[in-house]
Amino acid sequence: MSRRLSPVIPGFGLTLGYTLLYLSLVVLIPLATMFVFAARLTWHDFWAIITDARVLAALRLSFSTALFAAVINGVIGTLLAWVLVRYSFPGRKIIEAMIDLPFALPTAVAGIALTALYAPTGWVGQFATSLGFKIAYTPLGITLALTFVTLPFVVRTVQPVLADFPREVEEAAACLGAKPWQVFRHVLAPALLPAWLTGFALAFARGVGEYGSVIFIAGNMPMKTEILPLLIMVKLEQFNYPGATSIGVLMLVVSFILLLLINLLQRRIQTP
Template identity: 80%
Template sequence: MLRRTSPVIPGFGLTLGYTLVYLSLLVFIPLAGMFVYAAQLTWSEFYTIVSAPRVLAAFKLSFGTAFIAALLNGVIGTLFAWVLVRYRFPGRKIIDAMIDLPFALPTAVAGIALTALYAPNGWLGQFAADIGMSIAYTPIGITLALVFVTLPFVVRTIQPVLADIPRELEEAAACLGARPWQTFRYILLPALLPAWLTGFALAFARGIGEYGSVIFIAGNMPGKTEILPLLIMVKLDQYDYLGATAIGVMMLIVSFILLLFINLLQRYVAKG
């Protein structure tokens, strides 16, 4: 006769109950409250707010720079993870620890540091100014700030997956005459792609809502370098709570659709 072993943690009913309660208190109820508050607006009023030129410019800037930063980190983060997993060299642990620095560093400190570095009179910005190029107070500076903040999401997502891929597979492919790009295409890429999409989605989601590290280097010029989170703060400072809520609802809907698409693509890749 088989005996049922006691689970390490409470059973399914209790754990599911705790999960639903915490999700409701921390996620579902606040988001539902935002939709309920925005329901005071008619459809025409909502459309007028979210289709204003200033809002559309901030929307394009926030989502565009977040997407570009996530793509850049998809390449840079993969290279970082490859170096940390595949090679042993002095200072490797220090570099590995520094990858997590954007997690621990206050975003305002990161923004001030990046502004001091890339401003027209900064250490690097002065060289860009000499050739007629501006970094700070432009979308380029915003993208650099987002790359800095979101890099750990990609590295820490790809790193354990890459570590689980045996080197013997690459060596066997080389012995069978496969070229490096063929080894990457047919052996490494199928295993890394789901993790890469996850890291991209996390970096993209973080970049859309990033505020502290961006406001210092952005310059916050309406219609040019004003991001959506800052525009929401401006609306709140003006006591335009309905306007701020409408912009927040628009961000939530678009972000959910994009992340849902990325998750469906990730599942499709994993099954394939």
């Protein structure tokens, strides 16, 4: 008779209970409280708040800049992951540390540094001004700030998958006559796509809710460079708690729908 080994951690029932309790205290209860508070408003009042022109402008700006930043990092982050995995060169460890820097650096410090660099009088901003366009205090500046803070999500998601991918599969495809682009398209891309989508979703989610690194470089002009998290802070400073809660609910619902679609796409790709 075989001996049954005891599990390293408690059984399914206990671990699931701890998991649900933790998620409820940290995630579900705070979010549910926000919905309960917003439910005190009538539908007419709630609709009037979330369809205000200033709110819709901030919504478009927040989600569009976060989307562009996630797409940019989807390309650049994949290239960085490729270089770090496939090549050995002097200074590789330094680049590894620099990629993780946005995780450790306070977002306010990043915002101040980027503003000083891209402002009209900054090292880079003065050249842009001489060419007739601005970087700081525009949606372009917001996108650059979000690109900075969300870069590690794509790199650290794609890098381990690329490191574990067997090189023999690529070599076999090349021996069968596949060209480099065909190897990437038919061999590497299908294996990397689920991880890439995960990194893209994480970068997008972080970009939508980013506050500290954006407020300095955005200029915070209503209807132009005012992001949705800043508008929520403005409502709170005005003691307009129903307005802040309604905007928060709108932001949560839109983010959840977009992330759900990304996850469904990822699951469909992974399903054989």
